[in-house]
Amino acid sequence: MNELRELEPDFWRAPSAHNTRPWTLTYSDTEAAVGWDPARALPVSDPTGRDLRLSLGAFVECCLIVCADAGLGIAFRPDPGPLRVGFLYRAGRPYETPFTTADVRARGANRGDYHPGRLPDEVAAGLAGMRRLACRDLADLLHAADLRQFGDRQVTRELRAWLRLTRRHRRYLLDGLSDRALALSKAEALALRASLALYPALRRLGLPRVLAGASRELLDYDGDVLVLVGTAGEEVEPGRLLMRHWLTLSGLGYTTHPLSQLIDCERTRASLAGLLGVADPRTLLHVARVGRPKPG
Ligand SMILES: Cc1cc2nc3c(=O)[nH]c(=O)nc-3n(C[C@H](O)[C@H](O)[C@H](O)COP(=O)(O)O)c2cc1C
Known part of the structure; x- marks a missing residue:
């Protein structure tokens, strides 16, 4: 081999x-x-x-x-x-x-701005296992999920270990999330580094609220969110399917921006399942917004 x-x-x-x-x-x-x-x-x-x-x-x-x-x-x-x-x-x-x-x-994830517009029905219909919702219907849920994510000291610490917010980071090109991948300007990357370094103190002063606040507008436009529904605990085959769907979308000029925090938080996952009419919230396996990216 x-x-x-x-x-x-x-x-x-x-x-x-x-x-x-x-x-x-x-x-x-x-x-x-x-x-x-x-x-x-x-x-x-x-x-x-x-x-x-x-x-x-x-x-x-x-x-x-x-x-x-x-x-x-x-x-x-x-x-x-x-x-x-x-x-x-x-x-x-x-x-x-x-x-x-x-x-x-x-193919690549895109966390920048998207043009308004929904996926054509025939494209959405070709994505087996995917359900879709309007972005705006999830704007408040995303805010709640972000508040929970950034309010959790352990989750934030784990995320921080994978952030590469400066080119000087020794693993900048190897793995993790770079400032470029996160579509952050130089000033935004600097501010994020500073706020995460001071996280314990700033947490008490409401840092999670500030960080989550920025996410509110993320879904406040006319776009689509795709939710992959499958069987909890059996995600390898759905991961293969997800990759094929992302490649299909990318070939048509669309990009995706995963928003896993919506299903990482039990409360928002249950609300999302309710919106979709899905009985078991654990069967929601992946969530991402999708659309035509604006040039960065
Ligand atoms: C299962 C899974 C969950 C992910 N969740 C998130 C997420 O919650 N937020 C996010 O911005 N990106 C998320 N991503 C995207 C990854 O961060 C991204 O794939 C990785 O940084 C590599 O970049 P690329 O997709 O542009 O090659 C997720 C990817 C996978 C496969």
């Missing part, structure tokens, strides 16, 4: 929560185990491993697409084990997919 090693940089283009890039590939002659590095899990903000498994699923899909584009017959066999979700193995022919390595490279 050595031929896969040189494709790794493209496998690594897969999305992951906080850009932790948690995946590992352990090679033998005939297969490669897909696993994860526990030091790259998010035990505080992702205690059930939902986002971890979604990210691993997205990674598997990415590997299959990139291998297929290189003409390699590689398939995936789920086989959950300790720190492992399954195996990539040699197959008779390449994985069948409409996507290419160029598509994988072109």
Whole structure:
């Protein structure tokens, strides 16, 4: 399976929560185990491993697409084990997919501004497992979720460990969330660094309110939010599906901005399930706004 090693940089283009890039590939002659590095899990903000498994699923899909584009017959066999979700193995022919390595490279999350406008019905209808809601209907819920997120000392500490707000950060190009990825201006990045450094004191003075306040306008426009609904605890296949949907959208000129805090917070997850008429809130696996990005 050595031929896969040189494709790794493209496998690594897969999305992951906080850009932790948690995946590992352990090679033998005939297969490669897909696993994860526990030091790259998010035990505080992702205690059930939902986002971890979604990210691993997205990674598997990415590997299959990139291998297929290189003409390699590689398939995936789920086989959950300790720190492992399954195996990539040699197959008779390449994985069948409409996507290419160029598509994988072109995709990216976008947290900047979006043009107003909803997804065409035929595009939304093609996204299996996805439900959609109007952005504005979720503006208050997002504010509540952000207040909870930034008000939680442990969640904020974990997020902070993955922020790369200055180019001088030694892992700026390696992983985590950079100022550029977060669409922050230089001044905003500086202000965020300063406020997070003073977090314990500022928390008492209402920092969470200030940080969450900025998010209120985020959904106050005419746009769409997509919610992936599936089975709680079984997120690897849905992660593969999510990756395919993101590639479909990206190919049509749309980008996505995940808003996991809406389902990380029990109260807002329950409200969201109520809005969708979904009986079990734990089956909401992923949330993102989607649209045509304005140039940054
Ligand atoms: C399961 C999952 C959850 C995510 N949750 C969030 C989120 O809540 N907020 C956010 O801004 N980005 C979120 N992201 C996007 C990642 O931060 C992003 O994929 C990563 O930084 C890599 O950047 P790229 O997608 O532009 O390649 C999530 C991604 C995945 C796969």
